[in-house]
Amino acid sequence: MNYDILAPAFPYPALILKKNSEKILIISDLHIGWEVSLAKNGIHIPSQTPKLLKKILDLMKIHKPTRLIFLGDVKHTVTGAELSEWKEIPNLFEKISEIAQDIEIVQGNHDGNLEPLVPRNVKFISAKGTLLPGNIGVFHGHAWPSIELLKSDYMVMGHLHPVITFKDSFGFRTTKQVWIKTECDLKKLGLSLIKHLGKRSYDQINLITKEKNRMIKLIIMPSFNKLLSGQPVNMKSRHNENLYFGPILRSKSIIVDEAEVYLLDGTLLGKIDDLML
Ligand SMILES: [Mn+2]
Numbered sequence: 001m002n003y004d005i006l007a008p009a010f011p012y013p014a015l016i017l018k019k020n021s022e023k024i025l026i027i028s029d030l031h032i033g034w035e036v037s038l039a040k041n042g043i044h045i046p047s048q049t050p051k052l053l054k055k056i057l058d059l060m061k062i063h064k065p066t067r068l069i070f071l072g073d074v075k076h077t078v079t080g081a082e083l084s085e086w087k088e089i090p091n092l093f094e095k096i097s098e099i100a101q102d103i104e105i106v107q108g109n110h111d112g113n114l115e116p117l118v119p120r121n122v123k124f125i126s127a128k129g130t131l132l133p134g135n136i137g138v139f140h141g142h143a144w145p146s147i148e149l150l151k152s153d154y155m156v157m158g159h160l161h162p163v164i165t166f167k168d169s170f171g172f173r174t175t176k177q178v179w180i181k182t183e184c185d186l187k188k189l190g191l192s193l194i195k196h197l198g199k200r201s202y203d204q205i206n207l208i209t210k211e212k213n214r215m216i217k218l219i220i221m222p223s224f225n226k227l228l229s230g231q232p233v234n235m236k237s238r239h240n241e242n243l244y245f246g247p248i249l250r251s252k253s254i255i256v257d258e259a260e261v262y263l264l265d266g267t268l269l270g271k272i273d274d275l276m277l
Helices: 034-039 049-063 083-099 147-151 186-197 199-209 239-243
Strands: 006-008 015-019 022-027 067-070 102-106 123-125 130-132 136-139 154-157 162-167 173-185 215-220 260-263 268-271
Touching (some): 022 049, 034 083, 049 083, 130 147, 147 186, 147 199, 162 260, 186 215
Parallel strands (some): 022 067, 067 102, 102 123
Antiparallel strands (some): 006 015, 015 022, 162 173, 260 268
């Protein structure tokens, strides 16, 4: 990773982007209100929101970001809002707003009707994402990125909640959250995007993809809410359907077997292909 510009905030599931005078803290997949959906299945656990807030405030104290970006899925219910979210989301954002001037939310697939729940100064970015300073393209991952993101040196996405499954000699399984770092073939992604957007986009996309055979580095972030279930990236039986989750991962422009897997503390576990169960 080009640690001068973009680095994970080990051991937190968060990224820090530093460029000129800007310092951007990026976190993804809070899924506030996830506990409510569990309660419907008879599992009652206390609200995780105070813990999430504390973790965000700790990160802000340590890194003092000038901007804060939520990379989608701030809330859990897909449409509408549960009663608890009506209370907990405004509270969380008001507390963060007291110390952060610049807060942005990239729309995830769970963020319908989120806007009325956050203070007015919070800006919304479409699910197609945005290009940040240092040529870092960020988007949630459930929808196609914008054409602009083809210019990225790095693309960052959430949505997958990647985890790795370990199996001991007794057959017991545990999972750990992980970072995924891999590469995306610009030309293949461009072609997929043309298929998606139609021929009218050809000239605009070709202008970006023709220059050279360039690879875009791709980082898939772990979810900030650590209790969420995730996609085991090293399970052979369900390998394909799991990692090809969202259009960009299904587009076959992403290198999967050679993707590097890191634990939250920064330990490099190896390549996905060598970690398959
Ligand atoms: Mn998502």
